[in-house]
Amino acid sequence: MTRMNLLQAVNQALDLAMARDERVVCFGEDVGHFGGVFRATSGLQDKYGKHRCFNTPLTEQGIIGFANGMAARGFKPVAEIQFADYIYPAFDQIVNETAKFRYRSGNQFDVGGLVIRTPYGGGIAGGHYHSQSPEAYFVHTAGLRVLVPRDPAQARGLLLAAIECPDPVLFFEPKRLYRAAVGEVDEGDDPLPLDRAEVVQEGSDITLLAWGAQMEVLQKAAELAGQQNISCEIIDLRSLLPWDVETVIGSVMKTGRLLVNHEAPLTGGMAGEIAATVQEHCFLHLESPIARVCGLDTPYPLALEKEYMADHLKTFEAIVRTVNF
Known part of the structure; x- marks a missing residue:
């Protein structure tokens, strides 16, 4: 290593x-x-x-x-x-x-x-x-x-x-x-699978899903949620096309809730496709609407970058709303 x-x-x-x-x-x-x-x-x-x-x-x-x-x-x-x-x-x-x-x-x-x-x-x-x-x-x-x-x-x-x-x-x-x-x-030659998500933290109350840099955001939000006795399952999607429907569905079946976080704008973003697929498979298991915490539908701003970003505080607030729905 x-x-x-x-x-x-x-x-x-x-x-x-x-x-x-x-x-x-x-x-x-x-x-x-x-x-x-x-x-x-x-x-x-x-x-x-x-x-x-x-x-x-x-x-x-x-x-x-x-x-x-x-x-x-x-x-x-x-x-x-x-x-x-x-x-x-x-x-x-x-x-x-x-x-x-x-x-x-x-x-x-x-x-x-x-x-x-x-x-x-x-x-x-x-x-x-x-x-x-x-x-x-x-x-x-x-x-x-x-x-x-x-x-x-x-x-x-x-x-x-x-x-x-x-x-x-x-x-x-x-x-x-x-x-x-x-x-x-690990400097071995083993490549990673190209079509499977990874559950990086087990939880029981809500599934948090992201990829790339937003995984750090999810982990910070999950720590805050833990202080409120909210148990978060965290999944790194890794592959967006194709994406691992089976792993995500299995997690949502267990927790009954889903939050998707991505840095790209909300409208037309990957979170919408994930939400549509999950509700199709998990409708009767969902305890609350699927939450999306994403970038804003504007050009990426320089002066207001912090306001634009889907940060851990916005994510934590969405977790609390979803769990208390």
Whole structure:
């Protein structure tokens, strides 16, 4: 076991994958000798050469188009989009090419070796162009997998699994945890499952569900709830597409209540899909309406960032309301 932060875990996973398989290549804006804006690819160009870790022009559509081509030829490209906010110029390539490549050929060819890494989320005073959480756009797209790690161990294990996955993967990394999340990481080669949620805390009164950086928010809210004798079960969804319906349903059947927390705006967010699915399966077991604690339906504000965020206090208040309904 080695203690490291989330950024180091991402770097180590890339290093290990590149060492194991010469088809793995990393590229994006400034990812070469500079190591990217967050230094996630530091040292990889020096170790593996400019033909396997290199800079691209500042064109997100071009980065993903190039990645699609490489993956179609049997490579395993790990393409970095510098901020999730900048992924929109590549939207057509991702949803109309990457996601549909296998389907349109009747499984004769695919881009299954492709991973798109991108830092998402707020909490770093980045304003409206460096703080967005755009996962909901992509969970609507059949043919993709969408993953979000919460800590260094999850980042390493899920990224290794993503690179080996036969489907194209969007890998959203919570940027505010890059250096803030530190933990013990098993340096074995075992990847983590790509389609299963994890129950990180058992409880009996309410199920709390989130992913990525919001898991820390849930844990703080659960501590406050515990002081009110409210027992919280906490689940990290990890995989947003596909998502682990069975684990979530099993938990809600036990607790009778559900709160979903995400940083993205409320309207059209992943929480709505989860709530609809849960009420379909658990309607007669629910003791209260399903709660959603999410970002606001506004552009991400700089001056009012704290008011915008779905923090532990908003979550705690929602827990109390739900349990006392």
